[in-house]
Amino acid sequence: MKALLVRDLALALRAGGGFGLGLAFFLIVTVLVPLGVGPQAELLSRIAPGILWLGALLACLLSLDRLLALDWEDGTLDLLATSPLPLEAALSIKALAHWITTGLPLVLTAPVLAILLNLPGPGFFWLVLSLALGTPALSVIGTFGAALTVGVKRGGLLMSLLVLPLYVPTLIFGAEVARRGAVGMETQTPALMLAGITLGVIAVMPFASAAALRVNLR
Template sequence: MIPIILRDVQLALRSGGGFGLTLAFFLVLVMFVPFGIGANLELLARIAPGMLWIGALLSCILSLDRIFQLDWEDGTLEALATSPIPLSGIVLSKATAHWITTGLPLTMISLPLGYLLNLPPAQYGLVLLSLLCGTPALSFIGAFGAALTVGVKRGGLLLSLLVMPLYIPTLILGAQSVAVGTAEPGIMLALLAALSLCCVVFIPAVSALALRANLR
């Protein structure tokens, strides 16, 4: 499975389209918030965790259709499905590669962007930890949606509509882990990490069923 992860990471870095688009969208979204809210630094500090999480979530959605669609179009997905690697292992590899090229960069760039939103210094570490714990869930839930819509023409909008309701628990836990982190340290982060772990364990098998049905 490691060669699949390395291949997808290299393709994402070489193409640059999806990889750069997610970061650019995140940057633009966060930069526009102060213009819309105004110069109220107290208000910006209060909404900063939620805005960073919303920005990361929406940026992640932009690249979900690339998880399987490109391999579907050139026939690589069918070849992978007939390989000795289980289909659930292929889903696990591709979702992991998506997190490496999308979730991890979004987590890293959130720290300097937090400065634009007047994020309190005490919350920088909590934002980093919450995104590290929560973005794997975004990638794996997105992989499930991508598996359901693979092969559908112009399925990007359908994919977004499918995964957005599933993203709500992750968004709530992620934003609240920063907002209440000083009062209840570790509780929300533990729930967020547990949610991501459940996604890593169970979603590849469910997504494999969806892919198998679409490949018939």
């Protein structure tokens, strides 16, 4: 499992896995929003949590199309399906590698980009916490979408249509945690809901992803 994780991290950093692409997209969204809505500090403060979360979600989505494609092209998926390592564990490792190379950099850079959107000071901690709780779910759900569409020509659009509805609960509660924290409101309920969604996704989705991938490999 460790060797598979190291291999996937190396591929993500070297072969267009979305590491730099996701960060660049996140930066572009954050820079363009103030130009589009105007420099009003109060307005930017109000919409900052939602914009930052939406940018992070789309940045994760942008890097999903190559999550399993390289392994499909070189036959690695067939080897994984017949190896002693359960396919569910292999896909979990791939989701972890995607989060490390895409989700974690977004979590770390979000406070810096939040300055551009005039996020109130108390909201920085809750923004980072919500992204840390929610982005793992985005990677695991994205792995499910990649497993469903692997081998499909130009399957990126189809995967987006399949994955985006599953991302909505994470987006709602993640943005709500950041919004409530920024204005000093109670954040326990949305934070627990967000954590529950992530834990549920991590527990269930690898089995669904493995089942979908087995169907596509037949």
